[in-house]
Amino acid sequence: MSEPNLVPKRPDMVTIADVARHAGVAVSTVSYVLSGKRAISATTRERVLTSVRKLGYHPNAGARALASRRANVIALVLPLRSGMHLPVLMQFATSVVTTARRFDHDVLLMTADEGPAELRRIAASAMVDGLILMDVEMHDPRVPLLRRLERPSVLIGFPADATGLTCVDLDFYQAGQVCVEHLARLGHRRVALLGAPSVVYDRDTGYAHRTRAGFTETARRLGLTATAQPCEENVDSVRRELAGLFDRQPDLSGLVVHNEAAVGQVLAALPALGRTVPRDVSVVAICPDEVAERASPALTSVLIPAEEVGQRAVTLLMEKLAGAEVPEGTLLDPRLTVRASTSAPVLSPTAH
The missing domain is CATH 1.10.260.40 (lambda repressor-like DNA-binding domains)
Known part of the structure; x- marks a missing residue:
């Protein structure tokens, strides 16, 4: 036609x-x-x-009044970009969807890399009552628009400047901190962080930077020698990165892994490099419990509380829709569970 x-x-x-x-x-x-x-x-x-987009139509005051009757839909902006671990993302998405249903709301899942223009279009169309956004960058280009939008929003993650926003997340700085403190209490003096893939740091993603800062600053405060570097997700890269670490630091005895997709590769590479967990190297992961519990040996870990964060995000958004005052920032305290992958250092790796 x-x-x-x-x-x-x-x-x-x-x-x-x-x-x-x-x-x-x-x-x-x-x-x-x-x-x-x-x-x-x-x-x-x-x-x-499509016609709205082509004509550049924006609802006038009357249309906005009509929209105030509520769509009973919220948007979850979940960019599927390289370096993001899909199973964990789906945990967040599932939590948002199930919690929204308890508030009689459906969820519009936006999986493209939605920039400010697309967010403006969605908000202007009255398709949704509010927005929840993930994968927040330190200097996220969406933030200035979110401060101006009439539709309320909640961010899962924190930009560098969270003024005027509603944000919720795990306290990743403290997560890095408690990992180092646990290793230090066991007697480890030289530790390393295998972080997110380099593309995540290149995007200036908030959670990766905060974990690294918590790790390095706590190690410095406790007098530990610490190295922090990105970790790719394929087997060859993980083995190459670990081999390089041990070549440079033969007495390295504590590893913190903040990359769910690489946990299995790290545990597989260590024995091949002559290191036994936890006798020679203790390993702590920041990951979901099911990842830590399935590992062999079971991993000491800080939980990524995807379910709780998703619930909090939806609840905060619903409170904003109801006109209630909500806190600008909600940081969840990390919870470290000790399992079989950490112990006091027993043998010096220099003996290998």
Whole structure:
């Protein structure tokens, strides 16, 4: 079907009637799509939203008033980018979806790399009541827009400047800290952090930087010799990185792994390099419990509390929608569980 001929207008002059004519639907259908007040077929909804985008339509005050009746939908912005571990991401997503249902809300999952323009479009379309965003960068380009949007939002993660935002996450700085403190109490004096893949640091992702800062600053405070470096996820890279560490530091006896996808490769590479866990090298991971418990030996770990963080994010968003005051920042204290992968250093690795 060819598109109706329209006289080009400035975006601020485009009306809901223009959108309806462009999409070939009734004005009421456009209103229902924008407000979420009534169920509309996916095909029709997409046709209307395509017209909204092409014409540059932004709802006027009347449309915004209609949208205030609630769509009962929240958006979860979950960019699937390199360096992100899909099973953990899905734990966050599952928690958000199940918690939202308890509040009688559905979740619109946005899996593309949504920038400010796309967030503005979603908020203006009244498809959602609010937004939850993940994979937050230290200087995230979405932050200035989120401060201005009429739709409330919650970030899972903290940018460098969280003023005027609502953020929730594990306290990753403290997570790095408690890992080092645990190894120091056992008597380890030379430790290393195998962190997220380099692309995660290159994106300036907040949680990776905070873990590294907590690790290095705590090691310095306790007088430990510490090394921190990115860790890729493939077997060859992990073995090469570990071999390099031990070549440079034969007495390295404590490892902290903050890369769920690389945990198995690290544990497989250590025996091949002549190191036994935990006799020669103690290993602490920052990961979900199921990853730590399945490992051999079972890993001492700091839990990534995906379920609790997702629940908190949705609850904070619902409180904001209800007009309640909420804290700007919610940091969850890390919980370290001691398992079989850590002990006092027994043999010097220089004996190998």
